Amino acid sequence: MPLLEVKNLTKAFGGLMAVDDVSFHVEDGEIVGLIGPNGSGKTTTFNCINQFFPVTSGNILFKRKSIIGLKTHQICHLGIGRTFQVVKPLARMTVLENVTASAFCRVNTIKEAKDEALRVLEFCNLADQKDKLAKSLPIAGRKRLEIARSLATKPELLLLDETAAGLNPGELDEAIELIKKIRDIGISILIVEHIMKVIMTISDRIHAINFGQTIAEGSPREVANNPAVIEAYLGEQHASR
Amino acid sequence: MKKNHLFMIILGIFFLIFPLVIHSHYYQHLVIIIFMWVVIGSSWNLLAGYTGQVSFGHAIFFGVGAYTAGIFATKLGISAWWGMVFGGFFSMLAGLFVGWVCFRLRGPYFALATLAGGEIIRLIATNWESLTEGMVGILIIQTFKSKLSYYYIAFVLAISCIYVIHLIMKSKWGYYFVSIREDEDAASSLGINTSLYKNISLLVSSFFTGMAGAFYMNYMAFIDPEVVFSLHYVSIMAILVGIVGGVATIWGPAVGAFVMVGLQETFRSSFFGLAPKWISQAHAMAFGLLVIFVIMFLANGIVGDWSKIKRNIFRIKPSNA
Numbered sequence: 155m156p157l158l159e160v161k162n163l164t165k166a167f168g169g170l171m172a173v174d175d176v177s178f179h180v181e182d183g184e185i186v187g188l189i190g191p192n193g194s195g196k197t198t199t200f201n202c203i204n205q206f207f208p209v210t211s212g213n214i215l216f217k218r219k220s221i222i223g224l225k226t227h228q229i230c231h232l233g234i235g236r237t238f239q240v241v242k243p244l245a246r247m248t249v250l251e252n253v254t255a256s257a258f259c260r261v262n263t264i265k266e267a268k269d270e271a272l273r274v275l276e277f278c279n280l281a282d283q284k285d286k287l288a289k290s291l292p293i294a295g296r297k298r299l300e301i302a303r304s305l306a307t308k309p310e311l312l313l314l315d316e317t318a319a320g321l322n323p324g325e326l327d328e329a330i331e332l333i334k335k336i337r338d339i340g341i342s343i344l345i346v347e348h349i350m351k352v353i354m355t356i357s358d359r360i361h362a363i364n365f366g367q368t369i370a371e372g373s374p375r376e377v378a379n380n381p382a383v384i385e386a387y388l389g390e391q392h393a394s395r
Numbered sequence: 396m397k398k399n400h401l402f403m404i405i406l407g408i409f410f411l412i413f414p415l416v417i418h419s420h421y422y423q424h425l426v427i428i429i430f431m432w433v434v435i436g437s438s439w440n441l442l443a444g445y446t447g448q449v450s451f452g453h454a455i456f457f458g459v460g461a462y463t464a465g466i467f468a469t470k471l472g473i474s475a476w477w478g479m480v481f482g483g484f485f486s487m488l489a490g491l492f493v494g495w496v497c498f499r500l501r502g503p504y505f506a507l508a509t510l511a512g513g514e515i516i517r518l519i520a521t522n523w524e525s526l527t528e529g530m531v532g533i534l535i536i537q538t539f540k541s542k543l544s545y546y547y548i549a550f551v552l553a554i555s556c557i558y559v560i561h562l563i564m565k566s567k568w569g570y571y572f573v574s575i576r577e578d579e580d581a582a583s584s585l586g587i588n589t590s591l592y593k594n595i596s597l598l599v600s601s602f603f604t605g606m607a608g609a610f611y612m613n614y615m616a617f618i619d620p621e622v623v624f625s626l627h628y629v630s631i632m633a634i635l636v637g638i639v640g641g642v643a644t645i646w647g648p649a650v651g652a653f654v655m656v657g658l659q660e661t662f663r664s665s666f667f668g669l670a671p672k673w674i675s676q677a678h679a680m681a682f683g684l685l686v687i688f689v690i691m692f693l694a695n696g697i698v699g700d701w702s703k704i705k706r707n708i709f710r711i712k713p714s715n716a
Contacts, residue, residue, distance in 0.1 A: 238581065
């Protein structure tokens with residue numbers, strides 16, 4: 155059963171078609187990669203899915219129910235978590251408080267929320283940083299905190315927006331490990347990523363877009379060899395070779 | 396932690412027996428006013444300090460509370476003390492309206508909208524003479540002759556306000572308020588209904604400020620729009636109490652109320668008669684200088700930067716010796 159179905163999604167900012175008639179779906183337990191050059195509409199797609207922006211036309215179904223018109227916080231309660239490309243740590247709260255605040259999404263008492271937060275921090279290898287202020291974390295820690303925070307809301311589908319950007323090679327491997335671990339506990343993932351090492355190793359399927367339109371779709375290998383994708387990334391000469 | 400509790404108990408006992416030892420009406424009056432500002436400052440702090448929605452219009456809630464008590468007493472003939480309840484309630488209604496209009500805006504735009512709201516309601520209160528008596532103001536008869544009753548009512552009000560805010564900040568609501576302050580978009584993506592919780596914060600804040608307003612009506616027995624809806628003497632003062640004492644700290648507004656009322660009184664009385672009379676005109680300037688000083692050296696207020704203050708004092712001492 156498809157967990158998330160995006161049907162003919164279109165988002166226009168005035169005359170600019172940021173996302174133009176894009177359709178894809180995420181099956182239960184799958185990792186789907188969303189790739190495309192800068193400005194191709196990946197983050198806009200995310201912002202449409204969690205209803206930061208009202209969509210211009212098209213439909214988004216989560217577990218076969220349309221989520222168009224819901225509020226962002228309701229999307230989270232339905233079971234769609236997200237991280238931000240430009241990390242948004244709750245800067246003057248500690249790491250533990252950051253995650254506790256989001257754990258309240260599913261539980262009501264302080265104790266339950268803290269226990270859940272500690273569990274998630276352990277899972278994300280952040281437990282030893284729990285009493286630090288979020289703003290004191292380096293970028294790798296902040297990216298991890300983004301993931302921990304959305305995991306604490308117990309999502310069924312996680313939207314990861316460039317969680318590996320800006321990481322060094324060692325941190326990159328850890329990030330890949332973490333994403334695999336998340337998949338293994340049964341959370342489906344839709345991931346936007348520029349780093350090919352990440353997207354090619356973990357995705358079950360890849361959906362490529364450019365200028366807001368779908369240009370390719372399929373397994374990582376198929377997409378990597380698709381002329382339209384090569385053209386979008388490297389230019390025409392490389393595509394014809 | 397233990398040390399803090401002991402300190403609080405001593406402080407509590409001190410204020411409990413203060414009016415029994417110090418019989419001067421003047422000093423009792425000062426402490427009553429400080430208690431009132433503790434309530435207003437703490438309420439402002441809940442909304443602005445913890446939830447990040449900086450209000451320049453707390454006079455709206457103070458004035459609505461005061462006028463509710465006053466109008467109920469003069470038009471309906473019921474005790475103005477009922478105004479403590481109804482004042483808080485009507486203040487919340489005002490808060491609901493302010494939230495409905497102003498929470499469409501964020502950050503500085505929200506602040507400006509509340510500023511405008513305060514001025515609008517002051518003009519309404521000035522001109523709607525059939526209800527508010529306009530500039531003539533409302534005069535009631537004080538219930539108690541001695542200041543003692545007022546003192547203890549204000550004391551209980553201040554303590555309960557601080558305690559309720561303390562409880563809120565330790566609960567789920569507290570986490571949500573601070574999350575909203577830190578990043579509203581992140582908060583909503585974490586499942587926090589930001590507009591609901593901003594309104595809750597505003598309603599609690601306006602309730603206590605309204606009660607403080609109703610208390611002011613009962614205590615001073617006279618109000619007019621220029622006093623209770625004043626931008627300068629209420630809205631700005633609430634902000635100063637919060638900033639000087641320490642934004643987003645439980646005890647900050649209490650300390651701020653002490654400093655600000657003390658400073659205001661020092662200038663109003665021309666340094667208790669020691670300085671020439673003209674100096675009382677300079678109080679606005681003194682407030683300005685204080686704000687500059689606090690922002691430059693104590694950005695987190697007296698309570699927020701207490702460790703820094705202590706460190707500096709201890710560093711200076713040995714070098715003097």
